[in-house]
Amino acid sequence: MKRFLRAAVTAVGLTALATGALASDWTPPGPIKLMIAFKAGGGADTQARLIAEDLEAKLGWKFIPEQVTGKGGMNLAMAIKDQPNDGSVIGIVVTETLGYNMKVANAGVAPSDFTAITTTAGFQMGVVSLSSKGWATFDDMIAAAKAGSLRFGAMSPKLADLAYLLGKAQGVDFNIVNVKGGKGVMNGVNAGDLDLGFMAGIQGKGVAAGDLVNLASALSEPLKQTPDAPTFADLGVPFSADGYFLIIGPGGMPTEARDALAAAVGEVVSTEGTKSNGMISKAFGGAAVIAGDDAQALVQSDFEAAGALLQAASE
Amino acid sequence: MGWFDYVWMGILAVFQGPEMFSILGLAIPVTIVMILMGFLMGVAVGATPGLAGPMAMAVALPILISIFGFTPDALLPVMGFLLGIMKGATIGGAVPAILFNTPGTPDAFMTTLDGYPMTKAGQARKALRVAHFSSASGDTFSDIVLIFCAPFLAVVVERYLDLPEKTALLILSLAFIAAVIGGSVGKGLISLGLGLLAAYVGTGEDFYPRLSMGSQTLAQGFPIAAVVLGVLILGEVFKSIEELWQENRKSGALAVVEQSGDQRLHWADIKRLLPYISRSAVIGTAIGALPGIGSTLAATLGYTTGRAAHARKGRSPAFGQGAPEGIAATEAANSSVSGANLIPVLSLGIPGNAAAVFLILAADSIGGFNPGPSVFRFTGDQVNPEMVIAFGLFTCMMIANLLNWTIGGAFMRSMGFMSRIPKHILLPVVLLLTLTSIYVQETRMVAIWFTIGFGVLGYLMRRLGISPLPFVIAYILGGKLEESARQAFAATGGDAWFLFSSSVSIAFMALTVLVVTLSLRKPKEART
Numbered sequence A: 001m002k003r004f005l006r007a008a009v010t011a012v013g014l015t016a017l018a019t020g021a022l023a024s025d026w027t028p029p030g031p032i033k034l035m036i037a038f039k040a041g042g043g044a045d046t047q048a049r050l051i052a053e054d055l056e057a058k059l060g061w062k063f064i065p066e067q068v069t070g071k072g073g074m075n076l077a078m079a080i081k082d083q084p085n086d087g088s089v090i091g092i093v094v095t096e097t098l099g100y101n102m103k104v105a106n107a108g109v110a111p112s113d114f115t116a117i118t119t120t121a122g123f124q125m126g127v128v129s130l131s132s133k134g135w136a137t138f139d140d141m142i143a144a145a146k147a148g149s150l151r152f153g154a155m156s157p158k159l160a161d162l163a164y165l166l167g168k169a170q171g172v173d174f175n176i177v178n179v180k181g182g183k184g185v186m187n188g189v190n191a192g193d194l195d196l197g198f199m200a201g202i203q204g205k206g207v208a209a210g211d212l213v214n215l216a217s218a219l220s221e222p223l224k225q226t227p228d229a230p231t232f233a234d235l236g237v238p239f240s241a242d243g244y245f246l247i248i249g250p251g252g253m254p255t256e257a258r259d260a261l262a263a264a265v266g267e268v269v270s271t272e273g274t275k276s277n278g279m280i281s282k283a284f285g286g287a288a289v290i291a292g293d294d295a296q297a298l299v300q301s302d303f304e305a306a307g308a309l310l311q312a313a314s315e
Numbered sequence B: 001m002g003w004f005d006y007v008w009m010g011i012l013a014v015f016q017g018p019e020m021f022s023i024l025g026l027a028i029p030v031t032i033v034m035i036l037m038g039f040l041m042g043v044a045v046g047a048t049p050g051l052a053g054p055m056a057m058a059v060a061l062p063i064l065i066s067i068f069g070f071t072p073d074a075l076l077p078v079m080g081f082l083l084g085i086m087k088g089a090t091i092g093g094a095v096p097a098i099l100f101n102t103p104g105t106p107d108a109f110m111t112t113l114d115g116y117p118m119t120k121a122g123q124a125r126k127a128l129r130v131a132h133f134s135s136a137s138g139d140t141f142s143d144i145v146l147i148f149c150a151p152f153l154a155v156v157v158e159r160y161l162d163l164p165e166k167t168a169l170l171i172l173s174l175a176f177i178a179a180v181i182g183g184s185v186g187k188g189l190i191s192l193g194l195g196l197l198a199a200y201v202g203t204g205e206d207f208y209p210r211l212s213m214g215s216q217t218l219a220q221g222f223p224i225a226a227v228v229l230g231v232l233i234l235g236e237v238f239k240s241i242e243e244l245w246q247e248n249r250k251s252g253a254l255a256v257v258e259q260s261g262d263q264r265l266h267w268a269d270i271k272r273l274l275p276y277i278s279r280s281a282v283i284g285t286a287i288g289a290l291p292g293i294g295s296t297l298a299a300t301l302g303y304t305t306g307r308a309a310h311a312r313k314g315r316s317p318a319f320g321q322g323a324p325e326g327i328a329a330t331e332a333a334n335s336s337v338s339g340a341n342l343i344p345v346l347s348l349g350i351p352g353n354a355a356a357v358f359l360i361l362a363a364d365s366i367g368g369f370n371p372g373p374s375v376f377r378f379t380g381d382q383v384n385p386e387m388v389i390a391f392g393l394f395t396c397m398m399i400a401n402l403l404n405w406t407i408g409g410a411f412m413r414s415m416g417f418m419s420r421i422p423k424h425i426l427l428p429v430v431l432l433l434t435l436t437s438i439y440v441q442e443t444r445m446v447a448i449w450f451t452i453g454f455g456v457l458g459y460l461m462r463r464l465g466i467s468p469l470p471f472v473i474a475y476i477l478g479g480k481l482e483e484s485a486r487q488a489f490a491a492t493g494g495d496a497w498f499l500f501s502s503s504v505s506i507a508f509m510a511l512t513v514l515v516v517t518l519s520l521r522k523p524k525e526a527r528t
Helices: A002-020 A043-059 A071-081 A095-105 A138-147 A157-170 A181-191 A204-209 A255-270 A275-284 A292-313 B003-015 B030-046 B053-068 B072-092 B094-100 B106-120 B124-160 B163-180 B185-199 B224-247 B267-289 B295-313 B324-340 B342-348 B354-366 B385-413 B416-420 B423-442 B445-463 B469-491 B503-521
Strands: A032-036 A063-067 A089-094 A114-122 A126-130 A151-154 A175-178 A196-199 A212-217 A244-250 B019-023 B026-029
Touching: A032 A043, A032 A071, A043 A063, A043 A089, A043 A114, A043 A181, A043 A244, A043 A255, A043 A275, A071 A089, A071 A095, A071 A114, A071 A244, A089 A095, A095 A114, A095 A157, A095 A244, A095 A292, A114 A255, A114 A275, A114 A292, A126 A181, A126 A204, A138 A157, A138 A212, A151 A157, A151 A181, A157 A175, A157 A196, A157 A292, A175 B469, A181 A196, A204 A212, A204 A275, A244 A255, A244 A292, A255 A275, A255 A292, B003 B030, B003 B072, B003 B385, B019 B030, B026 B030, B030 B053, B030 B072, B030 B094, B030 B385, B053 B072, B053 B224, B053 B354, B053 B423, B072 B094, B072 B124, B072 B324, B072 B354, B072 B385, B094 B106, B094 B124, B094 B324, B094 B385, B094 B416, B106 B124, B106 B295, B106 B324, B124 B163, B124 B267, B124 B324, B124 B342, B124 B385, B163 B185, B163 B342, B163 B469, B163 B503, B185 B445, B185 B469, B185 B503, B224 B354, B224 B423, B224 B445, B224 B469, B267 B295, B267 B324, B267 B342, B295 B324, B324 B342, B342 B354, B354 B469, B423 B445
Parallel strands: A032 A063, A032 A089, A151 A175, A151 A196
Antiparallel strands: A089 A244, A114 A244, A126 A196, A126 A212, B019 B026
16 A cells, blocks of 8 residues: 555656656746846846846746846846857847857857747837937938037947948038947037937936937838937948847757746736836837747847948948 | 035935835935945955955845946945945954954054054954054044045046046056056056056947957957956955965964953043044044045054154053054054045045945946936036935945944954854855856956956966056046047147146146155055
C-alpha cells in the first residue's frame, strides 16, 4: 500500500511538472533580469519599469531591472547574447538596435542571434523645439537655420544621419549634437544648449502644454499629436525614423517562453488602466504590439535595409 | 508651480511616502524610520575607530537597494538612510577622540587635542556635550546654507553656462580636486588620470568597445559599484589589515579616570562657545562647498583660527590643554562640511567627498534622479519629480538634524564602548560585507573580481601616498566630461578650440592652470 501511494504521489508530481512546461502555463524559472538599454529616468526607462511593475502585480513574476546603456543598445545586445535563454533574462531596446546599430557596429552578430519577443510601442518621433523660439512651422525654423547654424540634438547615430540628410535636403547645415536619450535632448532644448532635436514621444506633455512644438514628423506618417507637421518624405528625405521599443532575449529562446512573455507583455501594455498602458498612451500614442516571428522578421528587414541609409549619409 | 509648491511637495514626499507601520493609527513613513536607523548606525560607526561613514554607506547601499528596489519610491528611504549615516558618523567620530584619545574618524583628530585632556581632568561628559552641541550647530547651519544655495546655483549654471562652459567647469573641478586632495599635485593628477582611464574602458559613443582588448567582459565597462567600493573600501581594509599585522597593537591599557564635577552644559558655556562655533561653521561651510577639500582640512582650519582668537583673549585653559572652545572649534568645522558638500552635488552633479560619492551612486543605481543642474528646472505646469526628490532630501536632512538635536547627544554618549571592538574582527567583517553587497547588486561573479582588483589598486595607491578620492571622483565624472566635451565640440560646429570660445570658459580654463601651478609651488602637508 505504502509503495503504491508513493508511486501515485510520484506520478502526480510528474504530471504537474509536465503541465508546467506547457506554453499557457509557462512561468519564469525565477526572478527575471530585465536589462534596460535606456538612461535611468527617461521615457523609455520609465516604460520598461512600469511594464515590469504591471507584470509583477498581475502575474506575481519578479523583475530585477538593470541599466545596460550605451552604444545604441549594442552593449545590452552583447551582454544578453550569452545569457540563459530560458526567459530568465530579457532586455528592452529599440528596433534600431538590431537594425541600423547592429549593422554599423559590425560586431559579428546579427538579429538571428537574438530572440525578438515583442514590441511594446512605436516612436512618435518628432523634430521638436521650444515654442519660445518663435517657430510656428518647420519653414520658420529653416529660415532661422539659414541665418545662422542651429544645434540639432540626436540620440542615436541613425538619427544623426537623418538630421544630416534633412539639413542637406533643405540646404542648411545643422550642428548635430549626440545626446543620451530623448530626455537628454529635452533637457538640452529646455536649457538652451540645443535649438531643436529629435524626441520620440517624451515631448507629448510639453507640446500639449504649448511649451514645445513638433516642427516635423520623422516618421513615414504624420505624428498623432501634430498631424499637420510635414513628414520627412514631404521634406525631401527618403528615410524615416520609424521604429519600436522591442523586448528581446538571447537567441534560441524556447517558443513557449517567448510566446508566454510576449503575451504577458502585450496584454499589460494594451490593457486600459495599467500603469504602462497609461504611460505608453500618453507618451507614444498607444501600444503597438508586434510579437514573435513578426517581430523577428521586422528587425531582420531593418538590419538588411540599414545599408541604404548609411550609403546616403556618407555621400 | 513655484518654489514653495516644490518645498511643500518635498516635505509631503517624506511624510506621506510609503508607510512602515502605524502606531495608534498614526502612520510612520518609512523614510523617517530609515533616517533614524541610518543616523543611529552612523553614530555607532563613527564611534568605532577603523570604520567611517563612507564604509557604512558603501555596505548599506546595495542591501538597501535590494530591499527597496529600483523604483523612484526607493530614492528617499535609501538616500535618507545614507544621509543619516553621514550625519551620525560626524558626531560619532568625536566619542573615542574624547574618551580614548583615538579619533573615530580622521576629521576628529583635532578633537583629541582638547577632548582627551578634558577627560583626564574628569570632564568627559561635558566634553562630549560640547562636541555634540557644536557638531549639531555646525551641521544645521551648513544644511541651511545648502538649501538656500544649491537651487539658485543650479539655476544660474543652467541659465548662463553653455556646453563649452560646462565642459570647462568640469575640467576646473577635476583639476581643483586633484590639486587639493592628497599630498601632492602630481599624485593627485596620477590618481585623477587613472580614474579617467578606468571610466573610459568600454564606454564612448562609437559602436565598437573602447579599450576592451577584445574582451566582452570589459566591453561593458567596469560596474560603478565595483570600482568605487573596491578603491575606497577594500583598499582601506587591505591597508588596515597590513597595519594591524605590522604594529601588533600597542596594548597599553588606558587609565580610567574618575569623572567628577559639573558635567552639564550651561547657558554661560554656550555663550562662551558660540563665537568659536559660528566662526568654524562658516569656515567649514565655505570649505565644504568647494569639491574635494574635505572635513579634515576644515577641522584643522577651524581649530587654528579658534586657537588664534582664544590666545588673543588670553583665556585659560589654552587650546591643547582641555579647552572646550577647542572641541567646539573643531567639531563645528568638520560637521559643517557635510551639508555644504552637497551644494556641488545637487547643483552640478560633482561629488566633493566620499559621502557624496555614495549619494550619487545611490541615485545612479536606483534611477529617476540625476543630480545636476537639471534637477532644479521648472517644467511649466507639470511637476518636475527630480525637484520634488531634491526638496525631499532637504527635508530628510532637517529631520536628521532634529534627531541629532533631540536624541543624538544621549545616544552618542552611550557609544563609548564601540572603540573596544577589536580591529582583527571588524576588518574581515567589513571585507565580507562589502563583497556580499557587491554581489547582491551586480549578481555576477566577475563584479567581485573587479572589486578585488580595484581594492588592490586602492591599497597600492594608499601605500604610495596617492589619495584614492580623485580616482573615484574622476571615475564618476569621466563619462559626463566626455559627453559634454563631445556635445560642446559638435554644438560649436566642430570648433576644436571650443574651450576658449567665450570669456567664461576662458576664465575657467585659466583658473584650472592657476590652481594646478599654485599648488605645485608650495608643498603641502598630507591631507585626506
